[in-house]
Structures are given as C-alpha cells and as structure tokens.
Amino acid sequence: MWTAARVFSMTDTDGLDALFKDQPASMTAADVAELLGLTKQAVYGWLREGTIPGYKVGSTWFVVRDELKATMRAGSNARPNKE
Template sequence: MSDLDALFAPYPEKLSIDETAALLGISKKTAYKYLADGTIPAYKFGSSWIILRDDLKGKLMEGSNQQQD
C-alpha cells in the first residue's frame, strides 16, 4: 500500500467538501475555488458537487514528483 493509498483509506468513496478540504489541508473556500476551476476533479449536479475519492487520488498521483509503480 502506498502512502497515498494509506492517506485515502479512511475516507468514503464519495467525499464531502469538508472531507476534501481536510484531506488536502485547505480551507473550504479554497476547495470550492479548486472545484470551480477544475483543479479538483468532480461532477456538479444542480448546486451540489460530487467528489469521488478515487478521482481525487488519481489527480494527486498525476502531479506527483515521485516515480509511480
């Protein structure tokens, strides 16, 4: 299990804004900004955001400066 897998392990498949912000160590305001500009991958349904744990983990892996297995 990678460090990233361990970081995401306790979180549910679908993340709330609060969970996403806590996971990334950012404020809710910044999380909403990142959602709006596409930095955080998500789906908008009406006024709600659907943030999938594995999509976010994949996005973080893309930006890693570490060699991936």
C-alpha cells in the same frame, strides 16, 4: 493527522493510498478540505477551475475518492526510487 504537506513529502505515491484508506467513495468539499488541510473555499475554487475532478448536482459538489487520488498521483513530483 494526514496533511497534504505530509503526503507530498513522501518519496513515492504509497502515501496516497494511506491518505485515502478510510475515506468514503464519494466525498464532499468539506471532506476534501479536511483531508488535505485546506479551506472549503480553496477546494471550491479548485473544483470550479477543474484543478481537481468533481461533479456539481444543483448547488452541491461531490468528489469521487478514486478520481481525486488518481489526479493527485498524476500530479506527483515524487521521483521513482532507483535501485
């Protein structure tokens, strides 16, 4: 299973492509929690704080897969390979 720790330990952002490969275009907070190895409460906190992008319709949050991936890529601390 892919976890956030495994993705963040990679030396480049190609791991994000693998992490998100089979995910639906629209994800629930539960989907995000499972994908990243977090609790739903942690994901809801991140959504409320704006740490990760999301949309609230009524009482339901949803996350656009590609927006979450872009946010994670932008926040990566991985250093580019120098060849």
